[in-house]
Amino acid sequence: MIYREAGQFKTTYAADQAIFPILQDRIFVALAVVGAFVIPVRFANEYWLQAVLIPFLIYALAALGLNLLTGYAGQLSLGTGGFMAVGAYSAFKLASAFPALNIVLVFLLSGLVAALVGVVFGIPSLRIKGFYLAVATLAAQFFLIWLFNKVGWFVNYAPSGTITAPPRTVFGVMVTGPDAAAGARYVAALAFVAVFALIAKNLVRGRVGRSWMAIRDRDIAAEIIGVRPLRTKLLAFAISSFYCGIAGAELVFLYLGSAETLAFDINLSFLVLFMVIIGGLGSVLGSFLGAAFIVLVPIFLTNVPHTVGLNLPVALAKQIELMIFGGLILFFLIVEPHGLARLWQITKEKLRLWPFPH
Amino acid sequence: MTLPLLEVEGVSVRFGALTALTHVSLEIARGEIVAIIGPNGAGKTTLLNVISGFYHPYEGRILFDGRDRTNLRPPDVAELGVARTFQNVALFKGMSVLDNIMTGRLLKMRGSFLLDALWWGPAQRQELAHREAVERIIDFLEIQAIRKTRAGTLPYGLQKRVELARALAAEPQLLLLDEPMAGMNVEEKEDMCRFILDVNSEFGTTIALIEHDMGVVMDISHRVAVLDYGRKIADGTPDEVRKNQAVLDAYLGVSSEGASAAPSETSPRIAPAKPALERPGA
Numbered sequence: 001m002i003y004r005e006a007g008q009f010k011t012t013y014a015a016d017q018a019i020f021p022i023l024q025d026r027i028f029v030a031l032a033v034v035g036a037f038v039i040p041v042r043f044a045n046e047y048w049l050q051a052v053l054i055p056f057l058i059y060a061l062a063a064l065g066l067n068l069l070t071g072y073a074g075q076l077s078l079g080t081g082g083f084m085a086v087g088a089y090s091a092f093k094l095a096s097a098f099p100a101l102n103i104v105l106v107f108l109l110s111g112l113v114a115a116l117v118g119v120v121f122g123i124p125s126l127r128i129k130g131f132y133l134a135v136a137t138l139a140a141q142f143f144l145i146w147l148f149n150k151v152g153w154f155v156n157y158a159p160s161g162t163i164t165a166p167p168r169t170v171f172g173v174m175v176t177g178p179d180a181a182a183g184a185r186y187v188a189a190l191a192f193v194a195v196f197a198l199i200a201k202n203l204v205r206g207r208v209g210r211s212w213m214a215i216r217d218r219d220i221a222a223e224i225i226g227v228r229p230l231r232t233k234l235l236a237f238a239i240s241s242f243y244c245g246i247a248g249a250e251l252v253f254l255y256l257g258s259a260e261t262l263a264f265d266i267n268l269s270f271l272v273l274f275m276v277i278i279g280g281l282g283s284v285l286g287s288f289l290g291a292a293f294i295v296l297v298p299i300f301l302t303n304v305p306h307t308v309g310l311n312l313p314v315a316l317a318k319q320i321e322l323m324i325f326g327g328l329i330l331f332f333l334i335v336e337p338h339g340l341a342r343l344w345q346i347t348k349e350k351l352r353l354w355p356f357p358h
Numbered sequence: 359m360t361l362p363l364l365e366v367e368g369v370s371v372r373f374g375a376l377t378a379l380t381h382v383s384l385e386i387a388r389g390e391i392v393a394i395i396g397p398n399g400a401g402k403t404t405l406l407n408v409i410s411g412f413y414h415p416y417e418g419r420i421l422f423d424g425r426d427r428t429n430l431r432p433p434d435v436a437e438l439g440v441a442r443t444f445q446n447v448a449l450f451k452g453m454s455v456l457d458n459i460m461t462g463r464l465l466k467m468r469g470s471f472l473l474d475a476l477w478w479g480p481a482q483r484q485e486l487a488h489r490e491a492v493e494r495i496i497d498f499l500e501i502q503a504i505r506k507t508r509a510g511t512l513p514y515g516l517q518k519r520v521e522l523a524r525a526l527a528a529e530p531q532l533l534l535l536d537e538p539m540a541g542m543n544v545e546e547k548e549d550m551c552r553f554i555l556d557v558n559s560e561f562g563t564t565i566a567l568i569e570h571d572m573g574v575v576m577d578i579s580h581r582v583a584v585l586d587y588g589r590k591i592a593d594g595t596p597d598e599v600r601k602n603q604a605v606l607d608a609y610l611g612v613s614s615e616g617a618s619a620a621p622s623e624t625s626p627r628i629a630p631a632k633p634a635l636e637r638p639g640a
Contacts, residue, residue: 013489014482202477206485207469210453210461217450224410225528226436226465235471282452 065243074216087245114245122237280339451510462527
């Protein structure tokens with residue numbers, strides 16, 4: 001009833017190719033973006049920003065990166081954690097080597113470094129596909145973490161082996177380091193993810209995205225159309241690793257404050273892959289939904305027993321939480337293998353007709 | 359035009375001990391519709407795969423427009439202006455029909471990655487210009503109603519048509535169709551025949567097609583080449599091929615069923631650019 005495009009006629013191809021062709025969507029998204037910038041900063045407390053919103057945004061960016069590679073270009077990767085580590089350690093090295101460099105530039109440059117590393121580890125993708133490629137990217141994950149552990153240069157020879165976010169400002173506001181307010185860090189993470197989500201959307205609806213999806217769906221047919229597999233796959237690895245690299249830098253600089261290689265181990269790779277699968281492969285929105293699911297559900301599960309007045313022992317609560325979480329993932333995959341994004345799409349289609357479905 | 363668009367010269371293809379093609383030669387002139395027929399396993403699809411660069415011949419040459427391009431990879435062949443469809447539909451199932459056809463224009467699109475990322479200026483104008491071209495093809499093939507549908511959900515006949523649209527989007531000089539009418543009912547076949555003839559006459563596209571329906575082959579093609587066990591056994595106008603004893607023995611059966619008795623009723627609007635070649639069996 002409310003969500004209906006009746007009367008909205010498209011008279012140009014430009015209007016038809018807009019990201020949100022329906023007016024209601026445009027209004028909703030505009031409100032959501034403005035709201036995301038304003039409301040949490042004014043009203044959310046430190047806990048919500050630090051424990052929920054900031055990790056959500058950072059994971060969303062990483063999931064977006066992996067979704068470009070796995071969801072759009074069809075190249076399964078388990079090296080996300082490694083590529084994020086590359087971003088984090090490059091950001092640390094760049095920030096400590098060039099203290100005058102703006103932190104935004106540091107993030108972008110560390111994304112570029114991660115992109116280069118991603119291209120190198122993407123080369124096997126020309127010859128191997130699917131699970132075998134996943135194993136090859138697993139090698140990237142383990143090699144990179146080993147490298148950062150082994151070579152002291154990456155951590156400026158700190159005996160603890162940790163990297164720490166130095167204090168830096170953007171427009172006079174402290175966004176990284178121990179004194180940065182959670183609100184400032186939140187806005188910085190949000191700005192990055194908003195810009196890069198838009199860029200990702202532009203890429204996937206255009207020339208580049210079509211060549212990725214062509215390789216994903218039918219590589220033989222793609223080749224005779226003129227898609228060059230190596231170039232296309234390596235571009236996907238580069239862009240994906242760029243996103244993951246920035247997410248990794250943010251993870252240390254905007255969220256954790258300091259980290260060891262442990263923060264980027266194989267579990268992180270799996271976590272981001274789960275986000276992409278649960279959210280929806282080949283969907284920009286799905287990356288956000290998946291990240292929200294993975295970040296929010298454990299918090300929700302922890303708090304539910306308290307609110308209903310059930311006092312479980314901490315260890316038991318943690319176990320139950322893990323079990324329910326695993327069960328939910330299975331449930332979603334069975335009910336909708338195409339993820340939350342597909343569920344949302346179905347809802348929208350139902351809404352177009354609601355409440356008169358005939 | 360004296361120079362043939364495509365010359366296949368004595369091409370042999372081997373897979374291990376199996377010889378799929380033996381000294382096959384074929385010339386395709388500009389503006390022709392050439393049908394390649396033959397029993398199952400005769401090497402028809404292999405021949406198309408060699409032409410489109412998926413396989414490289416063990417011996418022999420392939421000339422396009424007079425230039426040797428025997429060992430090019432498929433994307434290079436595409437750049438020369440060759441497009442094709444596949445025997446078992448090879449659409450991009452996860453993409454909309456519109457995106458599938460837009461992908462067909464990939465080689466016509468240029469642009470910097472940065473502008474693409476921002477969807478700004480030339481990048482957007484280019485996208486719109488190609489959208490217009492794609493819409494013309496959508497009109498031409500009468501698939502307006504399904505342009506936003508996911509390709510994988512379409513019925514088989516429409517998928518074949520979308521695949522043709524995707525190949526046409528590249529504005530090819532040479533269009534290779536691998537069994538464009540397989541598995542279609544009579545109406546769908548008639549539609550497809552009309553599209554093939556229209557493509558040939560309106561765009562001047564040279565077409566090489568593999569087809570099993572003898573009625574269709576005899577009706578729409580200017581010239582027919584017959585393969586059997588990897589060798590070319592006949593090449594000529596439909597009438598010549600129909601009377602050729604080697605063909606009758608090998609393919610149509612000795613009883614001479616002459617699948618389509620009526621002489622071509624949809625007479626080609628463009629006559630072949632040169633008289634059909636008489637070639638005795640290879």
